[in-house]
Amino acid sequence: MRTVYHEKLAQLADQLSRLCSLTGAAIEHATGALLHADPAAAEQTITDYRHIEALCTHAEECAIALLALQQPVAGELRSIVSWMQIVADVDRMGALAAHVAEIVLQRHPNHVLPTEVEHHFAEMGRVAHELAQSAQEVLATRDPDKAARIRDQDDEMDGLHRQLYTALMDRDWTHGVPAAVDLALLARFYERFADHAVEIGRRVVFQVTGTRLPEQAVGTH
């Protein structure tokens, strides 16, 4: 019973690690779609998300099967519950990548990004992809130090997010309201994607050490 349990737990960790890598690919495709106003890359992102969604449903079933196998020991139950929460984070990361792609498709054949913020979104895409990779590594290695450091990587995203808002709020913004509205929402999608990667790090720290890192502060909407 114990052996089957540990085998299935390792399989679940492996599934989720691979899912993080798929969300990394999805946000990379979404960013490519955005930078090049490329509808094929946008469609690819939405296909990526459908795939992620199906794998998340499967991973959730695996976590439920683990609960059914598991003796009711409080600590281990909490750990399995946190696996299910990681599934929800990964699913949401995929959905956010798809939201970026949908804006690209809605505006096609127009470019969503004014040239001057292209670099900015390329950076947000790079950081989002790195965060997904870090979450993947943390799920594979279960290294709590690396997990706790995901939050530092997220500071870079928060900085990019703030800079973009400053640019949008500036009197010198010349690209009008519709572009600003799109960019504000896009920036929010990238920021939320990053937040979920941070949450995955927090949950792995909890699984490994039993300690909960403080939550992200209210105020970072």
Place this chain on the structure above:
Amino acid sequence: MRTVYHEKLAQLADQLSRLCSLTGAAIEHATGALLHADPAAAEQTITDYRHIEALCTHAEECAIALLALQQPVAGELRSIVSWMQIVADVDRMGALAAHVAEIVLQRHPNHVLPTEVEHHFAEMGRVAHELAQSAQEVLATRDPDKAARIRDQDDEMDGLHRQLYTALMDRDWTHGVPAAVDLALLARFYERFADHAVEIGRRVVFQVTGTRLPEQAVGTH
């Protein structure tokens, strides 16, 4: 064992029903704060959320205790898992109400809303509050028909959301970029609040009937 289990399940349903009512109060306070540029109401909303957050942590503990009590019967496990997902929805609804309040505080003493969209946000606030009430009723009564109808109520929110975007994207918009960016984000917070109420309805339908209603379509970011 069974009796303790059913008692604890009823307590959990009751806790979550009351939590929905608190999220309804939180979004009402947030909307009041927004309409009257009232920092006290905004602070109240953030206090509401802290309270909701603590109660959600407690509800999650209760769900874990139920898992520990529960015989590993697949159908019931799925039901308890969906209770935990409802806790996450309620927590997120509280966080979204707090996000509305934070924008009010950031802009204080200025009004966030131009006069001409006040009515629009009053309506979004009303619908969000009604959705929280419906979720509360559904958790209390476990009526699957009422649960399925939450989605219809959400159509009203989607309509308000679309109308606001149309107004923001219009050439006649005279309130500039910063106001438009705030309004776009606020509208997104209300829309996501409503989405979580719909999710609660879907989860109750699943708990009661074992059937999953189709998910909300990708494309309604």
